[in-house]
Amino acid sequence: MAAPDHGHDHAHDKKHGHGHDHAHGHDHGHAHHHGHGHGHVHLPASFGRAFAIGIALNLGFVIVEAGYGIVANSMALLADAGHNLSDVLGLCVAWLATVLARRRPSARFTYGLRASSILAALFNAAFLLVAVGAIAWEAAQRLFDPAGVEVAAPTVMAVAAVGIAINGATAWLFARGRKGDLNIRGAYLHMVADAAISAGVVLAGLGVLLTGWTWIDGAVGLAVCAAIVWGTMGLLRESVALSLAAVPANVDANDVRAFLASQPGVAGLHDLHIWALGTDQTALSAHLVMPAGAPGDAFLGALCAQLRERFAIAHTTIQIETDASACALAACGAA
Numbered sequence: 462m463a464a465p466d467h468g469h470d471h472a473h474d475k476k477h478g479h480g481h482d483h484a485h486g487h488d489h490g491h492a493h494h495h496g497h498g499h500g501h502v503h504l505p506a507s508f509g510r511a512f513a514i515g516i517a518l519n520l521g522f523v524i525v526e527a528g529y530g531i532v533a534n535s536m537a538l539l540a541d542a543g544h545n546l547s548d549v550l551g552l553c554v555a556w557l558a559t560v561l562a563r564r565r566p567s568a569r570f571t572y573g574l575r576a577s578s579i580l581a582a583l584f585n586a587a588f589l590l591v592a593v594g595a596i597a598w599e600a601a602q603r604l605f606d607p608a609g610v611e612v613a614a615p616t617v618m619a620v621a622a623v624g625i626a627i628n629g630a631t632a633w634l635f636a637r638g639r640k641g642d643l644n645i646r647g648a649y650l651h652m653v654a655d656a657a658i659s660a661g662v663v664l665a666g667l668g669v670l671l672t673g674w675t676w677i678d679g680a681v682g683l684a685v686c687a688a689i690v691w692g693t694m695g696l697l698r699e700s701v702a703l704s705l706a707a708v709p710a711n712v713d714a715n716d717v718r719a720f721l722a723s724q725p726g727v728a729g730l731h732d733l734h735i736w737a738l739g740t741d742q743t744a745l746s747a748h749l750v751m752p753a754g755a756p757g758d759a760f761l762g763a764l765c766a767q768l769r770e771r772f773a774i775a776h777t778t779i780q781i782e783t784d785a786s787a788c789a790l791a792a793c794g795a796a
Contacts, residue, residue: 527543555582614666621659649691657685734747
C-alpha cells in the first residue's frame, strides 16, 4: 500500500536539479528520465505554416470586413471584424508560444520555455471572452434600440459568407492538433468560433432582408456569443489549472499512484507530483520506498517507459528510499 503523500511540493526541486540533502544516512536511488519518444505529441512542422496562413488570411479579412461594415452601416460586421482582429492577435501569441516551446533548456530555465504555451492558451481564452463581451454589448444595443438603424443586408450576408469560408479553412489547418496540444486547440476553437459568428451574421442579414426587423441582428449576435462562451469555458478552466501546476486532465493521478505502488518491491509511495511542462508534455516526480534497496537502472528505465506508454508522462524523476521515514522534516520539508 502506498504511504500517504506528505503534501509538500517537489516541483521546484525537480526543475532546478536533484539537489536533495542525502545526509540522513540511508541508501538512495535517484533517476531522472526524459521520454522524448512517446510521452508527448510532436506537432507537425506544418503548424508554423498554418499559423502564417491563418494570420495572413484573417488580417486581410479584418480590413475588408471593417470597410464593408462602415459602408453597410452594420454593427454586426464591425463587431465581427473586431473579434477577428482579436483572434489575429491571439494567433500571433499562440505561434510565438510554439516557437518558444522549442527553445533549448538553459541554466535558469531548466525545462526550456515550454510553459509559455500554457500562458498563451490562458491568454487566448481570456481574450476571446473579452472580445465576446464587446460583441454582446453591441448586440444588446441593437436588440433593444433598433430605431433608425438601416442595414445593407445583402452586403452583410455576402461579406459574412466569405468570413465563414476563411475561418473554416483556418480551423481546418489546426484540426489535426486540437486533441494533442491545448494551445493548438485554442487556435482551432478561435477559428471555429469566428466561423460560427460569421454564420450568425449571415442569418441576421437574411432575417433583416426578409422582415426589415433590425433587432434580429442583435438577437442572433447574443445567441452566438452565448455559444462561444459555453465552448470557451472548458479551455479557460484547463489552462488556468495547468498554470497552477494541476494534474493535466488526461492523466488520472489515482491510477498513476496505484500503478507505482503495485511495482515489485515497493512498500510505500509519497511525494507524488504530476504537472504540465507545457500544453503538450507532462512531468512526474515521486519517492518510492523499497526496503530491499535500489533495484537498478533496468527497473527505473522500464518504469519510466511504462509511465510514458500508459499515462503519456514524458519526464519522470524517481527517488528510491529504503525507509518510509527517510524523507524527514530536515531533508524534505514536511513531516
